Amino acid sequence: MSGVAITRLPPLLVALLLVVPEAVAQTGADSRPGAKAAAGGMQHNRRGPKRFMLANAEGAAARMWKPDLTSVALKIEQGSVTLPPTGVDNYHALVVERDWGDSRETLIRYQYMHGKPSGHSTRELTAAEKAAFEIVPSPVPREHQHYRSDQRWAFLLRLNGAAAVGVPVVLETGHGTFVEGVSDGDGMVHLRIPDDFPDPIEGERDRRSAEFTVSAETVANGITYQTALSAEYRLNQAHWQSFGMGFAVMGVGMLAGIVVGRVGAGETGGGRK
Missing domain, CATH: 1.20.5 (Single alpha-helices involved in coiled-coils or other helix-helix interfaces)
Incomplete structure (x- = not known):
């Protein structure tokens, strides 16, 4: 099956990583059962700001979309961007874009923030057009749930608000595994997240997490569009x-x-x- 070569993707589109506090990272370093996991440690200060590392961000602009579809500009400083607390519950969208004129790059990450009930559905946020070319999770994991290895998830590709049909898509994990697909007549692609965590101990709880990126490229009206969706995934619970x-x-x-x-x-x- 044909697909977008991973080496063609610009660094901006492959490195938007949530920064875990040092103490939490040290706690999660021993991801074996019996040790507290980084995922559990991330419960620390759940309503606080979320900082992300961003590679090759020169010339890029970032915005945060709230559940009520209002958005605010964010500063990219020293290779990182921070989502400030908004005081409301539900998913928020971090959108990073860079416009070269004849090419446009977009990176999106949906991040759950905690606070008082927002009164809005996550579907409102995913349905909103946040970039010219975007990959939309369909659906996003519910609160307290996560993407898991060896699970099949659906993603929608949209170009200028319409379904992007027949576009090659690549899912690549932080462990270096990748799978390919092509969007169907509705702009949908179904991809199975690789079960590629090394050395799981069968029968014992393992809360390790890693990152994955779903990326695609298309050309329309002489403009090359590159987009990526980044997210965290965890080891499939079936292992224990x-x-x-x-x-x-x-x-x-x-x-x-x-x-x-x-x-x-x-x-x-x-x-x-």
């Missing part, structure tokens, strides 16, 4: 939940066997009277 379910089923089976055995013994005893 399947073992737990196995023990639970085995336990239920043993209990059922004991009950049946006792009932059978009672019936047998009754027959001897």
